[in-house]
Amino acid sequence: MRGILFAVYGLLFTVGLVSCAQKEYRKNTNFVFGTIYNITYQNDKDLQQEIEAELMKVDGEFSMFNPQSTVARLNRGDSSVERSAMFQEICQLAQTVNRETNGAFDVTVAPLVNAWGFGFKHEQLPTPTQVDSLLQIRNQMDFSAIAKGYGCDVVARLLESHDIHNYMVEIGGEVVVSGLNAKGDNWHIGITKPTDDSVSVDGEMQAVLSITDKAMATSGNYRNFYYQGGRKYAHTIDPRTGYPVQHSLLSATVFAADCATADAYATSFMVLGVDGAKEVLQRHPELMAYLIYTDEQGQLAVWSSPALSDYQ
Numbered sequence: 001m002r003g004i005l006f007a008v009y010g011l012l013f014t015v016g017l018v019s020c021a022q023k024e025y026r027k028n029t030n031f032v033f034g035t036i037y038n039i040t041y042q043n044d045k046d047l048q049q050e051i052e053a054e055l056m057k058v059d060g061e062f063s064m065f066n067p068q069s070t071v072a073r074l075n076r077g078d079s080s081v082e083r084s085a086m087f088q089e090i091c092q093l094a095q096t097v098n099r100e101t102n103g104a105f106d107v108t109v110a111p112l113v114n115a116w117g118f119g120f121k122h123e124q125l126p127t128p129t130q131v132d133s134l135l136q137i138r139n140q141m142d143f144s145a146i147a148k149g150y151g152c153d154v155v156a157r158l159l160e161s162h163d164i165h166n167y168m169v170e171i172g173g174e175v176v177v178s179g180l181n182a183k184g185d186n187w188h189i190g191i192t193k194p195t196d197d198s199v200s201v202d203g204e205m206q207a208v209l210s211i212t213d214k215a216m217a218t219s220g221n222y223r224n225f226y227y228q229g230g231r232k233y234a235h236t237i238d239p240r241t242g243y244p245v246q247h248s249l250l251s252a253t254v255f256a257a258d259c260a261t262a263d264a265y266a267t268s269f270m271v272l273g274v275d276g277a278k279e280v281l282q283r284h285p286e287l288m289a290y291l292i293y294t295d296e297q298g299q300l301a302v303w304s305s306p307a308l309s310d311y312q
Helices: 002-021 048-062 068-076 086-098 107-115 130-137 146-161 260-281 306-309
Strands: 025-032 035-044 165-171 174-179 187-192 205-211 214-219 225-228 231-234 249-256 288-294 300-304
Touching: 002 300, 025 048, 035 146, 035 225, 048 068, 048 086, 048 146, 068 165, 086 146, 086 205, 107 231, 146 214, 146 260, 165 231, 165 306, 174 260, 205 300, 205 306, 214 231, 214 260, 249 260, 260 288, 288 306, 300 306
Parallel strands: none
Antiparallel strands: 025 035, 035 165, 165 174, 174 214, 187 205, 214 249, 225 231, 249 288, 288 300
């Protein structure tokens, strides 16, 4: 009898393993935050409805274009708005990154972004006097440089709460990966080669990395820009000067434990440039970065954290 019981338990254990191994990889795709999300995960149930409910919570807190969002209401001076735990979490992270980058990341940059025509489009560039005035009046917030990354984190938390550990969450190029892909390998994530073309969607890869259990975010000036008066204006505004940045760094990809952090530092590095980014990385060994810039001859060049060699 004991032998029969052991045989039954062994059979049930084996069936459980097979059942787990046979869980299919599902893919959910849709629009959110003005971009596209792609979420792949191993589970026997489709979770798209739950995923989108979580993403709508993020939109309801941080969207600049949702008039009922928390940030939109605060920017209108609505003092009755309650700041949720989600809102406070991101505000605290934003303050930390601001401090660690000497002001290169600042969510109160919204009036300057709008003044330069990257939030709400217009034709007239701000005068130096207007820029100086806006630097003093920082009464509006813009979380667009951190919201997509945070959205990835929120979805990753949802998947983990369902005991799902093999997944890739991608929202507009910001990524969180865990476990293995459907082939049993690490996830393969591409870093786009910068091209000076604001409508390019070809996405030629500069590099493809094999990673797992990491978050990754990229910021760049090579698509969101315009020319006026023969001069190029990139969308990254230095919150310390009030002007669009002018340096050789074209894109910054940052790897961190969570995507909101990676997102914020990627934006900061686009403000700081190559040398400034390296200084921050020296103080934060938990971060890694892949920086693409133009060298003195005008050619594309790459600098990456030494630890990233394990992922190539």
